Amino acid sequence: MAVITPLLKGLAFTLKRFFSKPITYQYPEQKREPSERWRGLHRLKTENGQLKCVACGLCEAVCPAKVITVEAKETPDGRRFPNRFVVEVTRCIFCGYCQEACPKDAIELTRNYEFCGYTREEFHMTRDVLARN
Amino acid sequence: MIPFEYSMGLSAVLFGLGVVGVLVRRNVIVLLMCVELMLNAVNLAFVTVADHLNSVEGLLYVFFVMTVAAAEAAVGLAIVVCLYRARRAVHADEISLLKG
Amino acid sequence: MTLAIFFVFAAFAVLGGIGVLLARNPIHSALSLVGTMVSLAGIYLLHHAEFIFAIQLMVYAGAIMTLIVFVIMLLDVRHEEAETERLGFAKVFGMVLAGLMVVVLLVPLAAGLTGKPGGMTEEVLARVGSVEFLSEKLFTTYLLPFEIASVLLLVGLVGAVALAKKRL
Amino acid sequence: MLDFLIESILKVLVVFGVLLFVVAYTTWLERRVLGRIQVRHGPNRVGFQGLLQPLADGLKGFFKEDIVPANADKIVYVLAPVLSIVPALMIVAVIPFGDSFQLFGREITMRITDVNVALLYILGLAGLGEYGVMLGGWASNNRYGLLGSLRTAAQMISYELALGLTLISVIMVSGSLSLVEIVNTQTVWWNAFKQPLAFFLFLICGLAEINRTPFDMPEAEAELACGFNIEYSSMKFAMFFMAEYAHLISLAMIITCLFLGGWYLPFGIPTPGLLKFPVFLAKVFVLVFFFIWERGTFPRLRYDQIMRLGWKWLMPLALANIFVTGVVVTAVA
Numbered sequence: 085m086a087v088i089t090p091l092l093k094g095l096a097f098t099l100k101r102f103f104s105k106p107i108t109y110q111y112p113e114q115k116r117e118p119s120e121r122w123r124g125l126h127r128l129k130t131e132n133g134q135l136k137c138v139a140c141g142l143c144e145a146v147c148p149a150k151v152i153t154v155e156a157k158e159t160p161d162g163r164r165f166p167n168r169f170v171v172e173v174t175r176c177i178f179c180g181y182c183q184e185a186c187p188k189d190a191i192e193l194t195r196n197y198e199f200c201g202y203t204r205e206e207f208h209m210t211r212d213v214l215a216r217n
Numbered sequence: 218m219i220p221f222e223y224s225m226g227l228s229a230v231l232f233g234l235g236v237v238g239v240l241v242r243r244n245v246i247v248l249l250m251c252v253e254l255m256l257n258a259v260n261l262a263f264v265t266v267a268d269h270l271n272s273v274e275g276l277l278y279v280f281f282v283m284t285v286a287a288a289e290a291a292v293g294l295a296i297v298v299c300l301y302r303a304r305r306a307v308h309a310d311e312i313s314l315l316k317g
Numbered sequence: 318m319t320l321a322i323f324f325v326f327a328a329f330a331v332l333g334g335i336g337v338l339l340a341r342n343p344i345h346s347a348l349s350l351v352g353t354m355v356s357l358a359g360i361y362l363l364h365h366a367e368f369i370f371a372i373q374l375m376v377y378a379g380a381i382m383t384l385i386v387f388v389i390m391l392l393d394v395r396h397e398e399a400e401t402e403r404l405g406f407a408k409v410f411g412m413v414l415a416g417l418m419v420v421v422l423l424v425p426l427a428a429g430l431t432g433k434p435g436g437m438t439e440e441v442l443a444r445v446g447s448v449e450f451l452s453e454k455l456f457t458t459y460l461l462p463f464e465i466a467s468v469l470l471l472v473g474l475v476g477a478v479a480l481a482k483k484r485l
Numbered sequence: 486m487l488d489f490l491i492e493s494i495l496k497v498l499v500v501f502g503v504l505l506f507v508v509a510y511t512t513w514l515e516r517r518v519l520g521r522i523q524v525r526h527g528p529n530r531v532g533f534q535g536l537l538q539p540l541a542d543g544l545k546g547f548f549k550e551d552i553v554p555a556n557a558d559k560i561v562y563v564l565a566p567v568l569s570i571v572p573a574l575m576i577v578a579v580i581p582f583g584d585s586f587q588l589f590g591r592e593i594t595m596r597i598t599d600v601n602v603a604l605l606y607i608l609g610l611a612g613l614g615e616y617g618v619m620l621g622g623w624a625s626n627n628r629y630g631l632l633g634s635l636r637t638a639a640q641m642i643s644y645e646l647a648l649g650l651t652l653i654s655v656i657m658v659s660g661s662l663s664l665v666e667i668v669n670t671q672t673v674w675w676n677a678f679k680q681p682l683a684f685f686l687f688l689i690c691g692l693a694e695i696n697r698t699p700f701d702m703p704e705a706e707a708e709l710a711c712g713f714n715i716e717y718s719s720m721k722f723a724m725f726f727m728a729e730y731a732h733l734i735s736l737a738m739i740i741t742c743l744f745l746g747g748w749y750l751p752f753g754i755p756t757p758g759l760l761k762f763p764v765f766l767a768k769v770f771v772l773v774f775f776f777i778w779e780r781g782t783f784p785r786l787r788y789d790q791i792m793r794l795g796w797k798w799l800m801p802l803a804l805a806n807i808f809v810t811g812v813v814v815t816a817v818a
Contacts, residue, residue, distance in 0.1 A: 091783070098522045098782040108525045219323045219363055226423060227327045227360075231353070233419035234334035240411035246343050246389055250350050253381065254334055257357055260369075268364040273454050276447075277462075279369050280455070283376050284466040288473030290381045294388045295480035301392050302483075344561065344623065351616065358609075371605030379612015380642065383619070387638045390623050390631065448602055448662055 123178040123193040126171050128215045135215060136190035139166040143182035143191060151176045169211035174204060224265035231258035243308045245300065249293045256286045323363055330356040343389045347382060354378045368448045496597050497578075504577055508730045509539035515777045522781035546723035554625055554716050561624035566717070566724035569617020572610040573731040579603040580738045581665045583748045583762040595762065596665070603664040604656065607739060608649055611694060615641045617728065618696070622713030633712025636702045636788060643795040644693040644700075650803035651686045654810040655743050664739075668747030675746040682806050684744045686799055691740065693795065695732040697776060699783040700791055737772035741765060745772075 109116050118124070129136045139156035157167035183192050201207060231254060238251030260279045267275025297307065306312055329352055336349025358373040455463055513528065513535060520527025528535040553562060580603075583595035600606055615638060622634025658679055659667040667676075677684040693700040704712045714725045741747060745768045748761035756764060786794070 094782045095778065098778060101524055102518065102521045102778070102781075104524055106521065106524050106526045110526070219319060219360075223320075223323065223327070224360065224364070227330060229419045229422035230331055231334050232422065233415050234331070234338060236415040236418065237412050238338045240415065241338070241408050244343055246385060246392075247337070247346050250337055250343075250346055250385060253377070253385075254337055254350060254353065257354060257377070260373075261357055261360065264361050264364050264366050264369055268366065273447075273451055276366055276369055276451055277455060277459055279366075280372070280451075281462060281466055283372060284470055287376060287381055288469050290384055291473045291477040292480065294384055295477040297388060298392070298481045307392065342558070344558070344620070348561065348564075348616075348620070355613070367600065367602045368605065371602050371609050374609025375605065375612050379609060379615070379645070383612070383615055383638055383642060386616075386619060387635065387642075390619070390635060390638075448605075 118195045118197060122195045122197065123180050124196040125173065125194055125199050126176075126182070126209065126214050127192055127194050128166075128169065128211060129190050129192060130215060135165055135211075136188050137166050137169065137186075138164045138188055138190070139169070140164075140187065142185045142187065146181045146185040148179060148181065149175050149177050152182060166211055169214065171209045171214065172207060173199065173209050174207040221265060221269045225262060228258045228262040228265065231255075231261065243310055245297050245307050245309055245312075246294075248309060249290065249297070252293075253286060253290065256282055319363055323360060326356040326359040326363070329353070330360070344386065347386050347389060351378055351382050354382065365447065368451055493597070500577060500582075500597055501574060504574065504731065504734070505727070507734055508727050509543065511730045511734060511773060512542070512726075513539050514773070515780070518774065518777045519781050522778070543723070546720055549719040551719040551721065552716070554627070556626045557716065558624040558626070561620050562716075563721070565617050565621035565624055566721045566728075567617070568620065569614065570724045570728040570731065572613040572617075573728040573735065576607055576610050576735040577731075577738070579606050579664060580735065580742060581668060581747065582738075583765050584758065599663060599665050601661075601663045604652060604662045604667075608645070608652070611641075611645065611648075614728075614732065617725070618713050621717065621725065622715075625713075625716035627716050629709045629711070630713050630715050633702075633704065633709050633715070636709075637696060637713060640696070640700065640702050640791060640795070641694060643792060644690045644799070647686065647795055647799040647803050648690040648694055650800065650807060651683050651690060652743075654680055654683045654803075654806050655687075657807070657810050657814050664742045664747075668742050668749070671746035672749050673753040675744060675749075675751055677744040677746075678751075680744070680806070680810070682802065683810075684740075686803055686806070687740065687744065690795075690799060691736045692776070692779075693791065695729070695736050697729075697733065698780040699786050701785060702788055702791060733776060734769070734773065737769045737776065740772055741768040 139154050141154050141156070144152045144154045151172040153168065153170045154166050155168035156164050158164050178193060180193055199207075235251045235253075235255035235258060238254065239248055242248055242251065260282055263275040263278045263282070265275075267273065267279075300312060301307055304312060333349040333351075333353030333356065336352070337346045340346040340349060354373060354377045358370045358378070361370040361373055516538075517527040517529075517535065528538040531537040531541045553559060578597045579600050581594075581596040581599065618637045618641075619634045622630035622632075622637070655667070655676055656662060658676060659670045661667055661670070670676075692698075696702065696704065702712075704714070709715075714722055717725060747768075748756060748765040750756045750760075750764060
C-alpha cells in the first residue's frame with residue numbers, strides 16, 4: 085500500500101492537469117503582450133519629419149557589443165545628421181545603453197520583438213529602416 | 218503431409234553441419250552454438266517421428282532436450298565468461314593446458 | 318503447398334546452419350542459428366506440433382540465443398576470429414567422418430521406420446488439442462522425468478550463478 | 486480452399502492496414518495527451534488539430550538522409566529494424582478483435598487466425614522481438630547503443646519470466662491457451678476481477694517488456710542518449726519507432742483479451758452483436774490512454790531498481806499468485 089498510494093496520487097495529479105487549460109500562447113495568431121519595459125528593436129525618433137539624431141557618436145561609444153556605426157555629415161545650413169547609422173541587430177544585446185546615453189533622446193528601443201530574416205545582411209538595420217520602424 | 222524422409226534428411230544434414238562446426242571452429246561460443254544446432258537437429262528428428270507415428274512421446278523428448286539445452290547453455294556460457302575473465306581467451310586451442 | 322513451405326523452411330534452415338559454420342563474426346553465427354531455429358519452428362508447425370513450435374521460439378530463439386548473443390556482446394569477441402584457421406589433417410579427417418555419419422544417419426530411412434504408433438491421432442488432437450494431450454502425459458506417465466528436468470534446470474541456474482558471479 | 490485463401494489475404498491486408506494507421510495515430514495521441522498533461526497543446530498545426538502530423542512525420546522520415554556509421558556491421562545494422570518490426574506486427578495475427586459476423590452469406594470471424602496456442606505464440610514472438618533492439622545497438626558500433634542493447638536484453642529476459650508466470654494463473658482460471666476461449670470465459674466476471682494481482686503484475690511486466698516508461702531503460706535519453714537507436718536515422722529509425730508503438734497497441738489488445746473480457750461488457754450484461762467491436766476498441770483505447778498517462782506521470786526507474794523489482798518482487802508475487810490460484814481452482818473443482 086505504501087508503495088502504491090503515491091503512484092495513484094501522481095496519476096491523479098497528472099489527470100487533473102490533463103483536464104486543465106493549456107497555458108501555451110498560439111503564437112502567430114495569439115500574440116503575447118511584452119512588458120512595458122521590454123527592449124526590442126531600435127528606432128530613430130523623428131521630429132517634424134527630420135531625424136532627431138545629430139550623429140554625436142555617444143551611442144557608438146557606449147555600446148558594449150559594438151554594434152552601432154555612425155557616420156556624421158553636415159547639411160548646407162550646418163546641421164549635423166547621421167549619413168549612415170547601422171545597428172547590427174544580430175549581435176545586439178538589447179541593453180538599452182544607447183537610449184540612455186543619447187543626449188538628444190533620438191534613439192529608443194521599441195517593444196517590437198518580431199523581426200526576422202533569411203540572411204545576416206537583413207539584420208544590419210540601416211538608418212532609414214530604423215527610422216521607419 | 219511432409220514425407221518422412223525429407224524431414225529426417227534435413228535433420229541428418231543439420232546434425233552433420235553441427236558436427237563439422239564443432240570440429241573446425243575454435244571459438245568456444247561458436248562451439249556451443251554448434252552443439253545447439255545438433256540438439257535442434259535431434260529435436261527435428263523427434264518431432265518428425267512423433268508426427269509419423271502419431272505418438273506424443275517424441276514431443277516429450279523434445280521438451281526434455283530443450284530443458285537440457287537451456288541448462289547447458291546457461292552453464293556453458295557461465296564457463297565462457299569465467300574463462301574470458303581468467304585468460305581473456307575464447308579459443309578452444311588456447312585453453313588446452315591442465316594447469317593454469 | 319505444405320511441401321513447398323517445407324522446402325522454403327528447410328532451405329533457410331540449412332543456409333542458417335552453413336552460416337553458423339562459415340561466419341567469421343560470432344554474432345553472425347548466432348544470427349544464422351536463430352534463422353535455423355525459427356525455420357525449424359515453422360517445420361514443427363507443419364508437423365502438427367504447435368506446442369513445440371511455441372517453445373522452440375520461446376526457449377531456443379527467445380531465451381537461449383538471446384543469452385548467447387548477450388554474452389558475445391558482453392565479451393566483445395568480434396575481431397578475435399581474424400587469424401587464419403588451419404585446416405589440419407585431423408580436421409579434414411573429422412569432416413570426412415562427419416559426412417560418413419550423415420550417410421549412416423540416412424541409411425535407416427531407406428529401411429523404413431519400425432515402431433509402435435502412439436495414441437495421437439487426428440481425432441484425438443481435434444478433441445483435446447496437442448497441448449492438453451501433451452501436458453496430460455507429462456504430468457501423469459512422465460511426471461518423474463519432468464521433475465528431474467526441473468531439478469536439472471535449478472542445478473543449471475545455481476551452477477551458472479556460482480560460476481559467473483565474481484563474488485558470492 | 487480458394488475463397489478461404491482470399492478471405493485470409495483480405496483479412497491480413499485490412500488488419501495490417503488498420504494497424505499501421507492506428508500506430509501512426511497513436512503517436513499523435515501520445516503527443517497530444519502528453520502535451521495536455523504538461524499543460525500545453527502538443528502538435529496541433531498540421532491539419533485540423535494536428536491530425537495530419539503523423540503523415541508529415543512519415544514524409545519527413547522518408548526523405549531524411551539515411552546514414553550508416555562507417556564502422557557499423559552493415560548487414561546486421563540494416564537487419565535490426567526489420568527484426569524489430571516484423572515480430573511486432575506478427576503478434577496481431579492471433580488477436581481476436583471481436584466475434585464473427587455475416588457477410589455475403591459467409592461467417593467472417595474478426596481475427597486473422599485462431600491458434601489454440603495463441604498465448605505461447607505471443608510469448609514466442611515477444612522473445613524474438615528482443616533481437617531487433619539488441620542487434621541494433623550492437624551493430625551501430627556505438628558505446629551508448631551497446632549499453633542500451635545489453636540493458637534491454639537483460640531487462641527483457643528478466644521480465645519475460647514474470648510475464649509468463651503471470652499468464653499461467655490466467656490460463657489456470659480460463660483453462661485454455663486460445664485467446665478466443667479465454668475471452669469467452671469472461672462473459673460474466675472479467676479476469677481482472679478474478680485475478681486482480683495478475684492483472685496488475687501483467688500490466689507492469691508488459692510495460693517493461695515493451696520498454697515503455699517507467700521502464701524505458703534501453704532508450705533512457707538522459708543517460709544513454711537514446712540508447713540502441715542512437716545511430717539510426719530516416720526510415721530505419723521510423724521502423725524502430727513503429728515497432729515500439731505496434732508493441733504498445735498489441736499489448737493493449739492482449740490485456741483486453743486476457744483480463745478485460747475482450748468484447749464483452751462486464752457483469753454478464755449482454756453485449757449486442759453490433760456493439761462488440763466498439764466495446765473492444767473502447768477498452769483498447771482506455772489502455773493506450775493509460776499507457777500514455779502513466780508515461781506523463783512516472784519518472785524512469787534506475788537500472789538496478791528495475792532488475793530488483795523484476796526479480797525480487799514481481800517474480801515471487803507471480804509465483805505466490807500461481808500457488809493461491811491453484812489452491813482456489815482445485816478447491817472450487
